[in-house]
Amino acid sequence: MRYEPQGSPRRGHPDRETDRLARGLGLFSLALGLAEIAAPRAVARSVGLSGREGYVRACGAREVATGIALLAADDPMPWMWGRVVGDAVDLGLLASALDEGPQRRERAGLAMGAVAAVTLLDFAVAKTLSAEDRRPARPLKDYRRRRGFPRPPEAMRGEAREMAGVY
């Protein structure tokens, strides 16, 4: 009985919560990307990028690819940095809409605020994952024969029954 694959390079991951958060961001990427591909006009209008549906669709494809990779990869770290780069591209694209009239500026500004917040989270997760010890794990110590009894546990069951409840 072994609980983790012997050869897993990520055995003993010190921060499984961050790992889970990265996978959650992968799901978010996937959902956002599908929305951008399926409804590029609506998405573009809501963030002040009307007329640039092609860019939005391309961003959607990137998000879907990143999302799948984050969910499937054994190690999400490089894909988290991919998200950070994608966030920078998105911010640049949104910034280009800031000087295209008050309505677009307002929408693009709000969208930039949201993307900036996600960027901070992406950066924190990527940085935490990068700090992980990536040296190959040594084999598990094998304690499968350390029973502490002279005979198998089944044969020892109840050997001290006279003491149960003597308190």
Place this chain on the structure above:
Amino acid sequence: MRALSWHGKHDIRCESVPDPQIEHPRDAVIRVTSCAICGSDLHLYDNFIPGMTPGDVMGHECMGEVVEVGPESRHALKVGDRVVIPFTISCGACPQCLRGNFSVCERSNRNASLAQKAFGRTTAGLFGYTQLTGGYQGGQAEYIRVPFADKTHVKVPSNLSDEKLLFLSDILPTGWQAAVQLGIEETDTVAVWGCGPVGQFAIRSAVLLGAKQVIAIDRVPERLEMAAAGGAIPINFEVESVMERIDALTDGKGPEKCIDAVGLEAHVSGHIDSMYDRAKQAVMAESDRIHALREIIYLIRPAGTISMPGVYGGLADKVPLGALMNKGITVRTGQTHTQRWTDDLLRRIEEGQIDPTFVITHVADLADGPALYETFRDKKDGCVKVVLKP
């Protein structure tokens, strides 16, 4: 002499300290031949229990040879005797000691007024475990002064190794008491949260006491394998649902008996309550993380019994009192009444019924102690139990 001293959070030093002296006619001085790092020492290392002062000598699991005896202990001890030192200092004569409640001795805590402020009433003095329990210097040292030495010792034979006997000082009787006080019946399932050294001994004790099945819950693969070797069914809470596995093993009814061998530093997992505890602990609004205890109260069968050998230090909130009360759960707690169990357990070791050496994973010189505190705390290198040789 050399000793491991506490100097603050994550700061244990092997340094030279004054040799202990006889301070009272009932004292003895022991030359320590073996000592161990206990899981509860980690609470001091992580600075979660108040009352340590810089320079305090650590350690409450030790054994060795008597080198000096005060005049009022000479009826019980002589120079050259080989002894294991129980971690609980007991006078042997107060009303609690006479009832066998050695860990709540009324006389051995010389800082009783501090303990009364923290706990309402005093408990026994302990070695190397804060000013609250007497501020006695500990046993991770070349020598130790033992107060009330005529009652605070276990004489051990010379034909058994230190490694077989050392754990009579704490973790073997602690795991044993945790199981005995459950009142285990042949039809009982006993679930043990935490597969550190005390959990390992609790598992083997539950098997010896006749539990129908024993379940072990932890996240460290090596520790779960060690638990399985002792007869437990392992559950790794990081890769499977504790509730689903326990339900499957108990016909959906839960274990009759549960042991909390985790204590105040429960692992911070994805559960919201454990993150909440960690956040409150970080801002000093709570001292204890009690996720394991909450899980036990939730999963235990109604009318069941919980035993708590895991150490708690102060205050915690979000205790599911509704479940505790409505399910009719009995809770048994306490530091171990070590001397109550040691004669019987020594006999079991001599007869070969249990061999405590299985739990030892690291043996090293006292000077390696500070580094091994970190190894043990981080559960690196398969570390389960560290024995040090002064």
